[in-house]
Amino acid sequence: MCRMTEYPPSAAAFTATPAKTPATKWQITAWALWDWGGAAFNAVMTTFIFTALYLTGDDFGGADKATVTLAFAMSISGLAIALLAPVAGQRTDHSGRRRLWLGINTLIVVVLTAACFFVQPQESFLLFGCMLIAAGHVFFELAGVNYNAMLLQISTKKSIGRISGIGWAAGYLGGIVALLIVYFALIKPEVGIFGITSADGMTYRAVAVFSALWILVFSIPIMFAIPETKRDPNMPKVGFIQSYMELVHTIVRLWHTERHTLYFLISSAIFRDGLAAIFTFGAVLAVGSFGFATGDVLIFAIAGNVVAAVGALSAGFFDDKFGPKAVIVTSLIGLLISGGALLFLDGKNAFWVFGLILCLFVGPAQSSARTFMGRLAPEGQEGEIFGLYATTGRAVSFLAPQLFGLAIVIFGAQRWGIVGILVVLLLGLLLLLPVKAPPHGAGSH
Template sequence: MTEYPPAAAYISPGDSKSPGTLAQIIAWSAWDWGGAAFNAVMTTFIFTALYLTGDDFGGADHATTVLAFAMSISGLVIALLAPVAGQRSDHSGRRKLWLGVNTLIVAVLTGACFFVQPHESYLLFGAMLIAAGHVFFEIAGVNYNAMLLQISNKHTIGKISGFGWAAGYLGGIVALLIVYFALIKPDVGIFGITSADGMTYRAVAVFSALWIIAFSIPVLLAIPETKPDPAKAKIGFFASYGELFRTVVHLGRTSPHTLYFLISSAIFRDGLAAIFTFGAVLAVGSFGFKTGDVLIFAIAGNVVAAVGALSAGFFDDKFGPKAVIVTSLCGLLASGGALLFLDGKNAFWIFGLTLCLFVGPAQSSARTFMGRLAPEGQEGELFGLYATTGRAVSFLAPQLFALSIIIFGAQRWGIIGILVVLALGLALLIPVKAPPHGAERIERAEA
């Protein structure tokens, strides 16, 4: 059973270590760069927004609802698997191995979207592939996030985490530009591909799969594999859930604010994920965006998000992750609320980009908040709990998004569901005691 010290008093054993080399930091960030093909191209701006939720699949309202329910199911699967996956990688010392295996599965599922033909009968198949991709992407992310503790210390964790998020956003820009100019914009794209039979978007899936594989290789070469913990006996898969339950109970007794953060972040991170999942869908279905508009907005949005993530790293190390998260959530609520009452492209450009500015900092600082709490040797388990608590409620935002559409009768009212989730996460975060950071942690250590 993991012994978690109180969050406010914890001094990471890794604080005395030197941070990773520049080459290791870049290699680690390259995974985020490659993951943008799944997040930005497949699930946010191109495949789902312009293809899978289009008229060929039964119309925006119907297809969006099916996709939302599929995503909610994937969240439940992640909730069941992620903590045990992280725990077992800590025990076995195979963090890098499982990062590679799960990333490869994501790439295969992404490539399989090539077989989603433009007909309503393929809607469920496409939604299932995207949802399954999310499952394995999140499980890979457990090990990827834990690696952050291998290449950072108390003074640099915020900056390095922000750099990784920024790399993801910038990778999204490059991938989107390639897709747009090679496949979407020309009547006849690269290799003679045309829009007939949905081939333009199906080819995007193949490109995304190759992009994911190519940029996952550096981290597997540059970051050393973790060592197994000889003090921990190997246990079976189902027995791992018993150990996990005991860990959570003990965590509640010895470090309750860590548990409180896991709960609050689970909720607001679900709202952040929903912004990415349904943002472009709303732009097309409710604010009059066309294909070219979505691509241009995606590029601008990723630039703004990258700036936000990089700045978050500086403020995180200086003021702590909680201050960054609270500020970001307030900004998201104000921007999302404005979109409920405004119409047209200009409104979405202004407040959609504002949303992008605040999403990156909230994501990056949530990761560093958890990283500052993770005891050495237990990073995977704690980040597994982080992923699990996030996905234990990941049905919430998609379900509320879908139900809001059903209740109010129009796609744009799905925004209400997202805002409710963000507001609830913020309310639960306010009383959580923040972990010490930077110079503050040194002072507490000396005391």
């Protein structure tokens, strides 16, 4: 393995840049509310309800076939994100329209989520539903590039861990509230609000409409609370194709001057793909391999989000005190142990115990990966760097879904998809270990 380069004297430029004026509590709250709203897409649509209980069900050809189709659709979305994210972030750095593009991409996610209402419970609609979810992921990630870059506008290197953890925790808690509303208003009663029943899949199709509205409403505050970035007059306007040439120059420069940044991008790309797969396929496994019924999944989802929120908030404290690398390494080891246990244990109780342990470690790994990148991002290039972060994360995003689906095909049972996820997490951990950690708040007084 290549020897990691030491930090050059200019490395301070790659730590989180202090905001020009201290962020207000309302700005931090409004920023976190975007994550709260996004939970409707992540938790309700792609993790616990729409895909797990509807799109991968018997009406769409059975769990195994539907799960494999979903996995391949997600692989396609990952390739699209890999091609678009860094240039999208770079162009918002140049244009000074970070907030505008956050709003546009979020609105597209809202439209795609609402369109899931038209996915009828027939096998012929399986591909349509999977592609809507996959496309939603593309634009959600593009919005996330600008959202993550905004973290640098409202934090300093001493507070970035805490504020990032608040954002992740808000997402998990938003997921709890959204799931509770969905459960008691639509899933549990035989006749839900507005007289909605399960006939023709209407219960789950209505969930899509609710999710779209949830995302829309809680995305509005950030549009008013966080100021638009200003265009740097020293940055020339470049065309779309030329943007890729500029991106290549940035990567070459990083290789020569800040090589540790590239090493982290590679290692995090892999382990974050494993983290995403846990959320994408966790509830699918609970139903298909561990005997969870609809009510079981929703109760577990609520408990899991509480545990994940606690983990994310704790990560903020430990991140600022010990640095993001220590948090990520500890979390990945915890994920490998708990995920490995599920390979050999059966029943609901086993999934409850080790599934909740998984939730406890996923939040810290996600939050600290973002702060690791934030501590490295130079001022004026936050969008481009977080675009690279999204791209590298998705450049291999086909890996975990493909290995998950391939393991099912090879071993002939859905449960063995866990092996594919564990392989990805282990590889990411091994590549992360030699990476030199950036300076953090505790050591930067």
